[in-house]
Amino acid sequence: MKNNSQNRNQAVNLQSCLIFCTLYIICYIRIQKPNVIEMKNIKLLAMSAVVGLFFASCTVGPTPVGATSNPLGSKSGKATSTRIFYIFPMRDGGVAEAAKAGGISKVSTVDMKTVNFGLWVNVHTMVTGD
Numbered sequence: 001m002k003n004n005s006q007n008r009n010q011a012v013n014l015q016s017c018l019i020f021c022t023l024y025i026i027c028y029i030r031i032q033k034p035n036v037i038e039m040k041n042i043k044l045l046a047m048s049a050v051v052g053l054f055f056a057s058c059t060v061g062p063t064p065v066g067a068t069s070n071p072l073g074s075k076s077g078k079a080t081s082t083r084i085f086y087i088f089p090m091r092d093g094g095v096a097e098a099a100k101a102g103g104i105s106k107v108s109t110v111d112m113k114t115v116n117f118g119l120w121v122n123v124h125t126m127v128t129g130d
Contacts, residue, residue: 022048065110072109073130077102083121098127106130 025048079101081093095110108129115122 065112067109068107070106070108070129073104073106073128075102075104075130076126076128077104078127079125081123081125083123085119093123093125095125095127098125099129102127102129104129 025044077098077100079093079095079097080091082090084090095107098110099105099107104127106129107127109127111126113124113126115124
C-alpha cells in the first residue's frame with residue numbers, strides 16, 4: 001500500500017502534466033497562425049482550461065480517520081460512497097456499511113480513500129476489527 005507522500009506526488013505529477021499540456025496547446029495555436037485568432041482555437045483553449053481545472057482538483061490518497069482501543073482484528077470491510085455535484089449521493093459508504101460488509105461488530109481502525117474528479121467524488125471507507 002502506498003503512503004500519503006507517494007499519493008501526493010502522483011497528484012502533483014498529474015497537475016504538472018495537465019499544465020504542460022495546456023501550455024503546449026497554447027503554443028501550438030500561436031505557431032499555427034500567430035496573428036489570427038480563430039473561434040476554433042478559442043474553443044480549444046477554453047475546453048482545455050476547463051478540463052485542466054477539473055483534473056487539478058483530483059485527489060487520491062488514503063487517510064487514517066480513526067482508531068479505537070479495540071485490538072486489531074482479522075476482519076476487514078470496505079464500502080464506497082459516490083456523490084455527483086457534491087450534492088446527490090448515489091450510495092452510502094460509511095463506517096456502518098463497511099463494518100456490515102466485513103461482518104465486524106467491534107471496529108478497530110477506519111481509513112478513507114478519496115478520489116475526486118471535479119464534480120464526481122468517490123469515498124472508499126476501509127474498516128478493520130472483529
